[in-house]
Amino acid sequence: MIIALIVVVVLFFLGVRIVRPTSRGLIERFGKYNRLANPGFHWIIPLIDRLFLVNITEQMADAEPQEIITNDNLNARVDAQVYYKIKDDEISIKASQYNVNNYRWQIVNLARTTLRNIIGTLTLKSANSERGKINNELHNTLKEETQTWGISIVRTELKEIDPPKDVQETMNKVVKAENEKIAAIDYATAKETVADGDKRAAIKKAEGVKQANILTAEGEAEAIRLVNEAAERYFVGNAQVLRKLQALENALKDNSKIIVPTDKGLVNVIGEMAGITPIPMNNH
Numbered sequence: 001m002i003i004a005l006i007v008v009v010v011l012f013f014l015g016v017r018i019v020r021p022t023s024r025g026l027i028e029r030f031g032k033y034n035r036l037a038n039p040g041f042h043w044i045i046p047l048i049d050r051l052f053l054v055n056i057t058e059q060m061a062d063a064e065p066q067e068i069i070t071n072d073n074l075n076a077r078v079d080a081q082v083y084y085k086i087k088d089d090e091i092s093i094k095a096s097q098y099n100v101n102n103y104r105w106q107i108v109n110l111a112r113t114t115l116r117n118i119i120g121t122l123t124l125k126s127a128n129s130e131r132g133k134i135n136n137e138l139h140n141t142l143k144e145e146t147q148t149w150g151i152s153i154v155r156t157e158l159k160e161i162d163p164p165k166d167v168q169e170t171m172n173k174v175v176k177a178e179n180e181k182i183a184a185i186d187y188a189t190a191k192e193t194v195a196d197g198d199k200r201a202a203i204k205k206a207e208g209v210k211q212a213n214i215l216t217a218e219g220e221a222e223a224i225r226l227v228n229e230a231a232e233r234y235f236v237g238n239a240q241v242l243r244k245l246q247a248l249e250n251a252l253k254d255n256s257k258i259i260v261p262t263d264k265g266l267v268n269v270i271g272e273m274a275g276i277t278p279i280p281m282n283n284h
Contacts, residue, residue, distance in 0.1 A: 014046040019053065024093050026052045033098075036090045054093050058085040058154055061104055063111040065160075072123040077162040082111050082142060083154040092150030100149045107142065111156070114141045124163050131158050 018041060019025045025037025028050050037051060044051055065079040084107060086096045100106055118137050119127050127134065139156045146153060 011046055012043070015043045015049070017042040017044055017051045019051075022057050023053045023055055024088060026054060026093060026097055028052070033094065036093065052097065054086060054096060056086050056088045056093070058083055059104075060084075061107045061111070063108055063115065066112055066115070068116050068119045070119060070124045070127060071121055074124045074163060076119065076124055076127065077160065078115055078119060079159040080111055080115055080138065081157045081159055082107055082138075083156070084142075084146075084151050085154060087150055087152055095148060095150030103146075103149055103151060106149075107146070107151075110142060110145055111138065114138050119161070124161070127161050131161070134158055 017025065017037065019037050019039050021039045023039070025042065027034045027037055027042070027044055029045070029048060034049065042051065061082045061084065063080040063082065065077055067075050068078050070076050086092060086103075096103055115134075115138065118134055122130065122134075135156050135158055138158070139153060142156065143153045
């Protein structure tokens with residue numbers, strides 16, 4: 001009884017299987033599919049049943065770098081990655097194990113072949129500029145080819161498309177020249193903007209000077225008008241006398257000795273300006 005109990009206990013523990021949430025299990029009995037093992041505790045008959053775990057999390061397969069001849073006869077080094085996962089339903093899990101041999105290896109080779117077919121129809125320049133298109137074509141092809149594998153192609157990523165070394169150096173020179181050209185255009189545009197600013201400032205300054213001159217001229221004209229009005233009002237008939245007084249005033253400014261002409265009218269005017277009444281003199 002004790003021996004039988006020990007055998008039962010040993011067989012029990014030998015048949016215990018635990019399936020994690022990241023996996024699903026396929027239980028085979030005598031080499032034939034028996035049932036699906038979901039996450040949790042399972043017991044199988046030792047030596048009769050076998051449990052095969054299947055990872056259902058997202059996985060990545062590297063297509064590995066390869067040399068591909070582009071449409072313009074250049075050797076491009078191409079590398080890509082494929083992200084996939086096995087669907088968690090029973091049919092898909094069975095298909096991933098029974099419909100394809102080593103699905104990971106198959107995905108890698110299918111991706112490499114598809115890349116050669118796609119990039120072989122493109123030039124190196126277009127291949128670099130149309131990475132999104134290449135990714136989409138690669139994804140659609142892999143998705144279509146793996147329909148019966150129970151696999152979902154999540155996404156594909158084109159890691160690199162590297163041209164030959166000499167072509168890369170030439171491309172770098174072209175890019176450098178283009179950047180220098182853009183920098184030169186930007187510098188010229190900046191200088192032109194500064195010149196336009198200086199020009200506008202000079203025009204504004206000239207307009208200011210012009211306006212100031214106009215205002216000055218208008219002021220002088222207004223002053224002359226007022227003087228003329230005063231002269232016409234207060235010196236009617238005495239224009240000649242006013243002219244002589246102006247000449248005398250200018251002479252008195254710069255001369256200490258003056259000669260006053262014996263013009264009776266002028267003397268009378270000077271006397272009136274000084275508040276002196278001329279005294280009539282007898283001619284003897």
